[in-house]
Amino acid sequence: MGTDRSTTELAADLAAAREALPEHVAANRDAWDHYAERFIEPGERSWRLGPGEERWGIFGLPEAQLRMLPDDLAGRDAIELGCGTAYVSAWMARRGARVVGIDNSPRQLETAARLQREHGLEFPILLDNAERVPYPDASFDFAISEYGAVLWADPEAWVPESARLLRPGGRLHVLTNSFLYFLASPDDEDEPPTERLLRSQFGTSRIVWPGDTSVEFHLTHGDWIRLFTASGFEILELLEPQTPADATSRWMPKGSDWATRWPAEEVWKVRRRT
Secondary structure, three states: OOOOOOHHHHHHHHHHHHHHOOOHHHHHHHHHHHHHHHEEEEEEEEOOOOOOOEOOOOEEEHHHHHEEEEEEEEOOEEEEEOOOOOOHHHHHHHOEEEEEEOOOOOHHHHHHHHHHHOOOOOOOOOOOOOOOOOOOOOOEEEEEOOOOOOHOHHHHHHHHHHHHHHHEEEEEEEEEEEEHHHHHOOOOOOOOOOOOOOOOOOOOEOOOOOOOOOOOOOHHHHHHHHHHHHEEEEEEEEEOOOOOOOOOOOOEEEEEEEHOOOOOOEEEEEEOOO
């Protein structure tokens, strides 16, 4: 008899694997499988960008401004932590890196695999989460997260894990919401940030927004500094970019004016100590 397993057996295995996930990881897998369709068209658009054309974050800030990607990626081992549709991984592959993408959402990775085929780019994309990456110590020269692990994974787990994965001198670059943006954001995601603080700075690192089930993580600058340094990193740069006055965003349609006066996003660049 053959060894093929029934659909029921496979479904039972997937359900058991999900039950073994930490609560926030399972919640975010469900959420991002639900969100995935909204990110197909933006992913397709971003996959079409070539070297030097990359644009980042809520307002599509240019690579020339943020310099999220090192100049010396060719021949380097790189990993994207929370790759989604894997367009950042594709950008790195086109710059000559040996790339791995990892993401928690099966549906996001379905889109990533399709776009790999359509664009003729092959690199591993793994279904897992950045808090536990199935690669040996010191496997990579560069790690990156744009609204991936940096926002949706527990930083007390994924930051030390990224340090483990990086070789001495390896760099980690992340882009996420600024902490000020978080403090000034109302509970209604359709409303823009306000000109006053709406929540305490203390005790708010793990957030479930009203009406949602996904779990976000927002750290103060002091907590990022503590965690990076304790994990073996030295901090190279913190960017808090100003959004151009003419910028628009499908993700923050009412917030562009706010973002011209206060930073909506922040970029941390750190290096694994030798």
